Amino acid sequence: MKQIIQDLRKGNTVLEEIPAPTVKSNHVLIQTACSLVSLGTEKMLVEFGKANMLDKAKQQPDKVKMVLDKVKTDGLMPTLEAVLNKLDQPLPLGYSNVGRVIAVGKGVSEFKPGDRVVSNGNHAEIVSVPANLTAKLPDNVSDEEGSFAVVGAIALQGIRLSNPALGETFVVIGLGLIGLIASKLLLANGCSVIGFDIDPYKVKLAESFGVKGFTVTGPREQVNIVKSFTRQAGADGVIITASSKSNDIISSSAQMSRKRGRIVLVGVIGLNLSRADFYEKELTFQVSCSYGPGRYDETYEEKGQDYPLPYVRWTEKRNFEAVLNAISSGRLEVKSLISEVVPLEEYLKIYGNMKREAIIASILKYPEKVKPNDSVVKLREPEFRKDQQVALAIIGAGNFTASTIIPAIKKLPVRKKYIISAKGLSAKILAKKGNFENAGSDINLALQDSEVSLVMITTRHNLHAKMTIEALLSGKNVFVEKPLALSSKELDEIIEALNAADKTVNVGFNRRFSPYAGAVKKHLSGGPVNISATMNAGFIPENSWVHDLEVGGGRIIGEACHFIDLCSYLTGSKVTQVCMNSLGTDARENTDNATILLKYENGSNAVINYFSNGSKSYAKERVEVFSDERTFIIDNWRSVTGYGAKGFRNLKGKQDKGHKAQFELLIKRINEGGKALIPFESLVNTTRASFAALESMKCNSWIKVQV
Secondary structure, eight states, X not given: OXXXXXXXXXXXXXXXXXXXXXXXXXXXXXXXXXEEEOXXXXXXXXXXXXXXXXXXXXXXXXXXXXXXXXXXXXXXXXXXXXXXXXXXXXXXXXXXXXXXXEEEOTTOOSOOTTOEEEEOOOSBSEEEEEGGGEEEOOTTSOHHHHTTXXXXXXXXXXXXXXXXXXXXXXXEEOOSHHHHHHHHHHHHTTOEEEEEESOHHHHHHHHHTTOEEEEOOOHHHHHHHHHHHXXXXXXXXXXXXXXXXXXXXXXXXXXXXXXXXXXEEOSBOOOOXXXXXXXXXXXXXXXXXXXXXXXXXXXXXXXXXXXXTXXXXXXXXXXXXXXXXXXXHTSXXXXXXXXXXXXXXXXXXXXXXXXXXXXXXXXEEOOSOOOTTOOEEEOSOOOOOXXXXXXXXXXXXSHHIIIIIHHHHTTSSEEEEXXXXXXXXXXXXXXXXXXXXXXXXXXXXXXXXXXXXXXXXOXXXXXXXXXXXXXXXXXXXXXXXXXXXXXXXXXXHHHHHHHHSSOOEEEOOGGXXXXXXXXXXXXXXXXXXXXXXXXXXXXXXXXXXXXXXXXXXXXXXIIIHHHHHHHHHHHTSOEEEEEEEESXXXXXXXXXXXXXXXXXXXXXXXXXXXXXXXXXXXOSEEEEEEEXXXXXXXXXXXXXXXXXXXXXXXXXXXXXXXXXXXXXXXXXXXXXXXXXXXXXXXXXXXXXXXXXXXXXXXXXXXXXXXX
8 A cells, every 4th residue: 555654864755655554452444535635734744854954953952952962871873873763764644534444443343344434544545543533424524525624623622722702802823724724613603703824815715704814914913903803902812823933923912812811822833921921911821732632642542541521521533523513514614625636646746845825725535446455565576595594574663673673683694574563654664774575564474474484573562472472373483572571471371382382482681692791791600799780761751651551561571671681691590589669659560760679599689770860961771790809890881891800801892782692693593493592481580570570569578589
């Protein structure tokens, strides 16, 4: 199938051939009939993509600071590689899609195949969209009219926040597509509307349906116009749908408002507020969030948990439905806003020049016949070499795959057969970058292919155990990124599957393969040691999937397990007891500020400090090992220094966390046959120790670990 994407590195807008997405739980699979191009939003993305590196940096100063901090801790080259990798990840364009449902995921009962629906799906022939971001079209609403529902919901949410009343006067600043829809909805609410824009065509169009329209001059003139229409009282409300870096818009909005007036920002403007403007009139100012309540809430959107209607009357989905009902009843007319209908293949008529005059809404029309089960795209013919015994399939095409795995396996003797991701787009981009034969969206492509001997799983954590079991039962060797499992039940099921399969399970505990860790290990006698390991992990927002115990497992299970394995490697022993204490008094399971104490079978002790409240400009990881009157310090995987260690050679160089060596050994083992990189008993012990850490925090006591 085809999808429109924005190449952030080269600045091109491309119609890319990608694998059709698969349907997930709480999602619906939709074959697109048409989609609306949101010229304002999409023009910003296209222009950002076309900007040079310096201009991109100027537009994102917060990201520049993050980059500079990373240079200080990780070095220039790793940082540069990370930045370029980010730019290699294209943006899918579009969020106003209409089509017919062709499949529904588990947990979806509202929709069935054949239903005409609107969603916030991208510009793609087939889209997989959460059910809570999908609404049915009334029979008397055409596909083209229905494509306005999502953009209309943005305007509607801004209006809801401004709480208009019959007879009030509202100002709409910015008469683009969203501004024009907002004006129509305000008029339907019985309000008088004054509209401002720099484009005379848009002003004239607004006037044609009852708006008092004016071409923008200076801020003072706008204020005077509003005062003259309101008997000097000022507007009851101002809806800002413009896009501008100027602070004049918010200032003039305050000046043209009446006392206790309401200002709602839907667009993007400069926000250097004057206290005097707002203080004297006791004005209220609010920023509207997209389509309404539920937006960016993963529980609502991805997990399908609706907000109760009596308590949250208007969610984003219910806003979609309200706009569709307004179109159906004739209260909202949108046909006059359609400037052009363009076949998908001719998309450059729109994106080739997004500054054309007299264009309000462009609609892309899609072909009726698309192969919905086309889950693979072939990129090149296989190249067989004598040293390539391993045929590889990677499941998951996120940042780790792009930034770490693809570069690490680039020159290894492995047949690169598949990269697979649920949505397909990221798989296609990475498959091209990594010179893979195929890009796909269905894991069964790899599991049912007898040539595939190694499956790498790099998805979100909640899929690791399930996919590991499926791969083992399909006769594949497995490499799974940490963690191996999120629960004891999952771990037991993996053990059972491995016992039934003559294959290996490998987990991405890469730090033990770093040359810095290896240098320390060589100088340890095998007796008990003390280890102090610190992860300055950095802050991750609470709404991230990593903190979700069902999806990410929390950062202790999901990431601190790295250091549990490292300590086990350095001690040469297994964890027998664990005690964990979290920062403050809130012993949350998903804490990311904790100290973990480990007791080992051979008498070793280790303390792991996993902190998220430190400075990002400080080194991220530090390991100190104390043994036989000697001390070894690994500093952020860029150096190792020995104190009192006769014959130890200090090392210093580029950052090396062991990924490259890990994958070299992995491919060699699979090619030649042999045991897993890390004994499976050690992997199980590390996983059980991470579970015990959380249990210890809840019980406030030491927890024994099954050895």
